[in-house]
Amino acid sequence: MGGVGRREFLAGGAAFLSLAAEAELLAGPIPAGMAEAAQADRLASEVYFHEGQLSDTADAVCNNGWIILEDYVLVIDANFPAGARLIISKIRSLTDKPIRFAFDTHHHGDHAYGNQVYVENGAVPIAHTGVIEEMKRYETGYYGGQPGAWEEAMKGRADLKTTRLKPPSVLFPKDLIFDDGKHRVELMHLGVAHTHGDAVAWLPKERILFSGDVCVNGPYNYVGDGDVGQWVGTLEAARKLGAEIVCTGHGPRSVGTVLDDQQAFFKALREQVGALMAAKAPEDAKAQVEPIRATLKGNARIARYVGERGAGWDPFPSQVEKVYEELAGKKLAALGHEPRLARHAHARSHGMASA
Ligand SMILES: [Zn+2]
Numbered sequence: 431m432g433g434v435g436r437r438e439f440l441a442g443g444a445a446f447l448s449l450a451a452e453a454e455l456l457a458g459p460i461p462a463g464m465a466e467a468a469q470a471d472r473l474a475s476e477v478y479f480h481e482g483q484l485s486d487t488a489d490a491v492c493n494n495g496w497i498i499l500e501d502y503v504l505v506i507d508a509n510f511p512a513g514a515r516l517i518i519s520k521i522r523s524l525t526d527k528p529i530r531f532a533f534d535t536h537h538h539g540d541h542a543y544g545n546q547v548y549v550e551n552g553a554v555p556i557a558h559t560g561v562i563e564e565m566k567r568y569e570t571g572y573y574g575g576q577p578g579a580w581e582e583a584m585k586g587r588a589d590l591k592t593t594r595l596k597p598p599s600v601l602f603p604k605d606l607i608f609d610d611g612k613h614r615v616e617l618m619h620l621g622v623a624h625t626h627g628d629a630v631a632w633l634p635k636e637r638i639l640f641s642g643d644v645c646v647n648g649p650y651n652y653v654g655d656g657d658v659g660q661w662v663g664t665l666e667a668a669r670k671l672g673a674e675i676v677c678t679g680h681g682p683r684s685v686g687t688v689l690d691d692q693q694a695f696f697k698a699l700r701e702q703v704g705a706l707m708a709a710k711a712p713e714d715a716k717a718q719v720e721p722i723r724a725t726l727k728g729n730a731r732i733a734r735y736v737g738e739r740g741a742g743w744d745p746f747p748s749q750v751e752k753v754y755e756e757l758a759g760k761k762l763a764a765l766g767h768e769p770r771l772a773r774h775a776h777a778r779s780h781g782m783a784s785a
Contacts, residue, residue, distance in 0.1 A: 470520050471683065474636040476613065478524070479677045480517060482509065482540070484650060486586060489516045491540035495631065495640045495677050496521055500610040502530035505548070506631050506640045507541045507679075508555060512589040514544025518551055529553045531608075533617055534598055535642025535679065536625045537564040538655075539583045545596035556606065557598035558619040560627025564655070565597050572597070602629075620644065621664035624679075625655045628664070632671055639673035645692050647681030649737040651745060653752045658696050665693040695735040698726055699753055707750075708757040715762060719750050 471479040476498040482490040490513035495506035503521055508514050514532075521529060532548035534557040535541055542565075545555035570578035572595045584590045608615040616632045624643040631640040643652075644664060653661075669689045677683045702722040707715035723746055726736045737744040754762045 473638055473675055473677075473683075474633075477633065477636060477638060478520075479640075479683050480520065481682060482513065482680065484680055489513050489589075492643075492679055493677055493681075493683070497608075497613055497615055497633070498525050498527060499608060499613055499615075502528050504531045504533065504608055504615060505529060505553070506533050506677075507535055507642065508532045508544035508548055510540055510587060510589055511544045511547050511593045512587075513540075514547035518547070531556050531600075533557065533629075533631060534561055535630065535640070535644075536628045537561045537568065538625070538643070539579065539587075539590075541642065541679070542598070543580070543583070543590060543593075543595065545598065546593045549596055554600050555596060555598040556600040556602070556617075558617070558627050558629040559601045559603045560619065560625070560629075561598055562601060562627075564625055564627045568655075569595060569597070571595075620667040622657050622660040623664040624652065624661070626657075628656075630668065632673070634671075637672060637674040638677065639668065639671060639675070639689075640677045641668060641679060641689070643679035644668060645676060645678045645689055647678045647684050647688050648734055649745060650680040651692070651695075651735065651749065653745075653749050657756065658700065658749075658753050659756050662693055662696050662700070665689055665696070669693070691731055692735060694729075695726070695732040698729060698732060699749060700757065702726065703750060703753045704757050707754050707762075712754075712760065712762045715754060715758075719747055722750060 471481070473479050478496050480490060480494040482488060482492045482494065484491060490509050492507050492509055492513070494509055494513070494517050496517070497504045503525065505517065505521070509517060518529065529548065529551055530553055532545060532553045532555045534545065534555060542555070542561070548555060566573055568579040570576050571581045572578065580590065580595045602617065604619055606617045614633065614635055616634065617629050618632060619627075619629045622628075628642055628644050630642055630644055645668065669686070673686045673689070675683065676686060676688045678688060699722075702725060706718040706722060710718075720739070723736060723739065727733050737746040739746070751762045
């Protein structure tokens with residue numbers, strides 16, 4: 431079913447369609463003999479989505495998208511090298527057109543470390559200029575300094591030993607547009623969010639947004655490299671696009687309201703930390719972390735963004751710490767180890783320096 435039919439269908443009152451039902455609706459016919467590619471989700475004509483897996487051992491960690499334009503393929507996010515190889519094989523089962531561009535939505539390893547694999551397959555890594563600025567900050571090993579994020583990530587991922595860091599070499603300061611007359615893809619930096627260099631891919635005709643980690647769908651927000659206050663505004667800019675399908679950086683793909691939900695989570699977090707913690711000294715403020723968690727968990731709309739205490743990677747204390755720091759202008763000393771733990775945990779799966 432094409433984009434228009436789907437929009438009419440949604441306008442007809444099916445906005446609460448379950449994601450599974452929606453996926454079925456959108457799946458459309460899969461070309462014969464392409465069982466592998468069937469795992470990728472066909473969102474519209476020549477527009478695909480692949481959901482990654484946030485684990486230490488997964489090949490494809492971040493979510494991916496790709497658009498088959500008239501003369502070439504544009505891929506959204508390079509993923510880790512093993513993920514890049516997986517996605518390239520899926521694209522190859524669908525089309526012989528050259529893969530020309532791999533767009534890094536930001537600098538983190540799970541989105542950008544597959545760049546060299548794409549180069550070897552004929553593509554050029556492209557990104558917002560902020561990605562290079564972030565890489566210069568964190569990829570100190572590549573830029574001639576101490577070992578940085580890549581060297582740290584190599585300890586945990588074998589696929590990094592088979593390749594090397596390749597920063598994007600085509601950069602855009604604000605936006606970059608691909609338009610073959612049939613498909614239009616607008617790469618846009620909407621502001622500071624998960625990092626200082628995030629950009630999204632917007633398909634205005636199909637009303638599909640590939641958000642990178644500007645928006646996730648689940649308890650996956652790592653806030654250490656961005657700014658939660660500015661992030662709320664960046665999500666507002668994303669909301670204004672009017673997306674009907676949102677492919678987030680991590681977690682199942684969703685609809686436009688996922689942007690509202692993540693924004694509501696950050697707003698509630700800022701309100702709670704502001705009301706209960708910001709005026710308190712760090713040692714007293716710390717006691718509020720669990721009550722705030724309970725309050726946010728009680729809000730059905732945002733509960734899925736709140737980590738579970740003691741579960742694998744629990745990002746919640748580090749999110750509270752970051753917001754406290756932004757609002758109070760000082761570090762929450764009593765939680766001093768939490769941002770470090772969060773960064774370390776995130777590094778294992780996302781390919782980041784844990785220092
Ligand atoms: Zn990230």
